[in-house]
Amino acid sequence: MSRQYRVAVVGATGAVGHEMRSILAERGFPVSELLPLASRRSAGIELEFGKECVECRELTPDSFAGVDIALFSAGASISREYAPIARDAGCVVVDNSSAWRVEPNVPLIVPEVNPHDADTHQGIIANPNCSTIQMVVALKPLHDAARIRRVVVSTYQAVSGTGAKAVTELIRQSDEILEGTPPLIEIYPHQIAFNCLPQIDAFLDDGSTKEEYKMVEETKKIMGDDSIAVTATCVRVPVYNGHSESVNLEFERDLSPERARDLLSAARGIVVSDDPDSLIYPMPIVASGTDPVYVGRIRRDSTVAHGLNLWIVADNLRKGAALNAVQIAELLVERDLVSVPG
Ligand code: A2P
Numbered sequence: 001m002s003r004q005y006r007v008a009v010v011g012a013t014g015a016v017g018h019e020m021r022s023i024l025a026e027r028g029f030p031v032s033e034l035l036p037l038a039s040r041r042s043a044g045i046e047l048e049f050g051k052e053c054v055e056c057r058e059l060t061p062d063s064f065a066g067v068d069i070a071l072f073s074a075g076a077s078i079s080r081e082y083a084p085i086a087r088d089a090g091c092v093v094v095d096n097s098s099a100w101r102v103e104p105n106v107p108l109i110v111p112e113v114n115p116h117d118a119d120t121h122q123g124i125i126a127n128p129n130c131s132t133i134q135m136v137v138a139l140k141p142l143h144d145a146a147r148i149r150r151v152v153v154s155t156y157q158a159v160s161g162t163g164a165k166a167v168t169e170l171i172r173q174s175d176e177i178l179e180g181t182p183p184l185i186e187i188y189p190h191q192i193a194f195n196c197l198p199q200i201d202a203f204l205d206d207g208s209t210k211e212e213y214k215m216v217e218e219t220k221k222i223m224g225d226d227s228i229a230v231t232a233t234c235v236r237v238p239v240y241n242g243h244s245e246s247v248n249l250e251f252e253r254d255l256s257p258e259r260a261r262d263l264l265s266a267a268r269g270i271v272v273s274d275d276p277d278s279l280i281y282p283m284p285i286v287a288s289g290t291d292p293v294y295v296g297r298i299r300r301d302s303t304v305a306h307g308l309n310l311w312i313v314a315d316n317l318r319k320g321a322a323l324n325a326v327q328i329a330e331l332l333v334e335r336d337l338v339s340v341p342g
Pocket of ligand 1 (some may be wrong): 010011012014039040041042059073075161163
């Protein structure tokens, strides 16, 4: 019988943790035992895992004894504290937070783009930022064909990326506004219902935000090419789930929209949805709850020598977080990498 693994999900009660549990079950990951971990508040509650219910336990430094793989989705401070503890207990960590992504000896993996980077892991592997993941899945086949020089991206990011409480806030504020009462603002710096916020995460000294910085740095690391110039504007929009991106690309060599469409159609994990005559293009309501990265509105940008515009949409909780993390775990199994180098 092939090997089965003890798998911990840290942050198992959260929006991404919920998706991690269901995706592990859906994809038939070889789990001998699932260990859901969360804060003390959630200890003892029953959580679904496939057709079973598993009791959630409190995350403590002793949680990882005998665990083979831990998927972390409880935020950066928990990851910073507990990922090294898990690794030292012999458990390979796939971390969904930003805590380890730019560390030089931590691979940052999108399985469709740079699976080989997992080969040298030292116990912690980082799962990229949601907006970066869906973009690089689409960029990779185009970069291989015509070499991308510059990326200008604007994002339209759903509230589910902030967590379960932000979804509740959007619903509540929408009700309040429609009823004519002033909306209560708890999660974001401003009202999110019927609004757009050109701020995701904190501002940096140069006027960009941390989310924009992540897109720039992570894209270069995953693509393994520091020469790609990336500039990003990240915007939170009142969409429940599914991030959208307007992406403008400048290439070294010519790449026609037809050839780009063919390359993207042939690439793993991508669905080309691009038929403007029939009003078909990617939308969050179509992408939500599904696995692919959808690409459409593929057209020339004739203001530069070799330019293309794309519109990219994916489920940020699935491909942007939980699915990518589970795919990394699958990669570890396929390549026999489920062990922490001594
Ligand atoms: P809990 O539900 O017990 O608070 P989201 O991103 O959807 O808000 O989810 C955050 C996840 O991180 C939840 O599973 C939450 O568990 C978990 N979490 C928050 N704080 C801690 C903590 N101190 N220890 C362990 N898990 C935590």
